[in-house]
Amino acid sequence: MFDLIIIGAGPAGISAAFEAQKLGLNYLVIEKKLIGNTIYQYPIGLTVFSTVNELELVENTLKPAREKPTREELLSYYVRFVLENNLNVQTEEEVLNVEKLAENHFKITTNKGVYESKVVLFAIGAMEYTRKLGVNGEDLPKVHHLFRETYPYVKKNAMVIGGGNSAGEAALFLAQEGANAILAIFREDWENTDPKQGCIKYWVKQPLEQELSKECLNVYFLKRVVEIRENEIVLENEDGKIETFPNDVVFILIGADAELGLLKNLGVETRNSRYGTIPVYNEETFETNIPSVYVVGHFTEARHIAGAIQVPRKIIPKIAEKLRV
Numbered sequence: 240m241f242d243l244i245i246i247g248a249g250p251a252g253i254s255a256a257f258e259a260q261k262l263g264l265n266y267l268v269i270e271k272k273l274i275g276n277t278i279y280q281y282p283i284g285l286t287v288f289s290t291v292n293e294l295e296l297v298e299n300t301l302k303p304a305r306e307k308p309t310r311e312e313l314l315s316y317y318v319r320f321v322l323e324n325n326l327n328v329q330t331e332e333e334v335l336n337v338e339k340l341a342e343n344h345f346k347i348t349t350n351k352g353v354y355e356s357k358v359v360l361f362a363i364g365a366m367e368y369t370r371k372l373g374v375n376g377e378d379l380p381k382v383h384h385l386f387r388e389t390y391p392y393v394k395k396n397a398m399v400i401g402g403g404n405s406a407g408e409a410a411l412f413l414a415q416e417g418a419n420a421i422l423a424i425f426r427e428d429w430e431n432t433d434p435k436q437g438c439i440k441y442w443v444k445q446p447l448e449q450e451l452s453k454e455c456l457n458v459y460f461l462k463r464v465v466e467i468r469e470n471e472i473v474l475e476n477e478d479g480k481i482e483t484f485p486n487d488v489v490f491i492l493i494g495a496d497a498e499l500g501l502l503k504n505l506g507v508e509t510r511n512s513r514y515g516t517i518p519v520y521n522e523e524t525f526e527t528n529i530p531s532v533y534v535v536g537h538f539t540e541a542r543h544i545a546g547a548i549q550v551p552r553k554i555i556p557k558i559a560e561k562l563r564v
């Protein structure tokens with residue numbers, strides 16, 4: 240019987256494991272893909288927007304070559320952190336079900352085995368379901384809901400649809416590296432400067448504006464995407480005009496949502512928030528309405544890597560204390 244099973248080895252799960260290890264808990268992290276899998280899926284070569292102190296698990300241990308780390312530096316940091324601290328992480332194992340057998344007694348079923356634990360901590364992130372537009376042609380092979388790299392699209396007609404930083408960065412990478420890129424965006428998203436509302440960050444917006452002025456990028460103020468065809472895309476602009484563009488590749492980058500099925504099966508309540516549906520939890524302890532079931536990281540309101548790392552530092556000692564009692 241484990242004291243604590245942590246589901247997910249992103250920054251939240253790794254931070255929780257590190258705290259659990261320091262406190263001598265008998266814990267296990269189960270990760271369905273790779274350590275830091277969400278970061279692994281960032282665009283190749285991306286420089287992340289957070290500062291080093293928001294990303295590191297122990298002060299002064301993340302040392303990027305420039306001011307902020309790239310995807311590769313950050314991923315390497317988290318992987319090495321797990322290995323060097325000998326954290327108990329099992330990868331490529333998916334949790335399929337969590338069942339409450341009694342107070343402080345859960346059965347965790349994965350695709351590889353069955354475990355028992357007194358406490359379960361969900362650190363599953365919010366990348367499970369990339370959001371879809373629901374338009375005709377969205378299932379064509381040229382349509383992607385993640386952006387990984389630009390080089391296959393040099394000289395191609397690329398359409399990026401979305402209003403946040405990921406869409407802005409993808410359009411920038413494509414424009415800078417020789418694709419004929421169009422960013423299709425709602426005007427209010429383009430003009431939004433409030434970071435709390437997930438705007439395009441200024442260090443992406445400024446080079447985007449430069450690409451625009453050099454005519455290496457077009458911005459299209461969108462009302463809706465009408466249809467995606469094999470070699471074209473049909474858009475309606477903000478004035479209601481329907482226009483057809485030649486098109487080789489489409490990136491629909493409009494966010495992603497968590498899979499809350501495991502939690503709902505356990506009886507955990509959910510609610511609507513500005514980020515979509517999230518679990519209901521105590522804001523101090525991050526415990527849900529099911530005692531000994533906790534949630535941390537990007538599918539709670541303590542989002543981004545800073546929140547994902549900080550919350551476990553606060554709650555794991557409290558969990559350890561409760562277990563001792």
Ligand SMILES: Cc1cc2nc3c(=O)[nH]c(=O)nc-3n(C[C@H](O)[C@H](O)[C@H](O)COP(=O)(O)OP(=O)(O)OC[C@H]3O[C@@H](n4cnc5c(N)ncnc54)[C@H](O)[C@@H]3O)c2cc1C
Nearest residue numbers: 247249250251271276287288289334363364536537543544
């Ligand atoms: C392109 C891009 C750039 C970003 N840049 C930044 C940035 O600069 N700064 C910042 O703070 N944030 C950034 N973010 C957001 C950041 O990645 C998340 O906030 C962070 O990953 C959250 O950490 P987490 O541990 O909560 O979740 P995740 O990192 O998403 O980890 C969750 C893990 O749980 C695993 N998992 C899910 N379900 C199961 C299951 N059933 N069984 C086992 N394992 C499971 C997943 O495989 C995943 O590895 C960016 C996001 C994107 C997409």
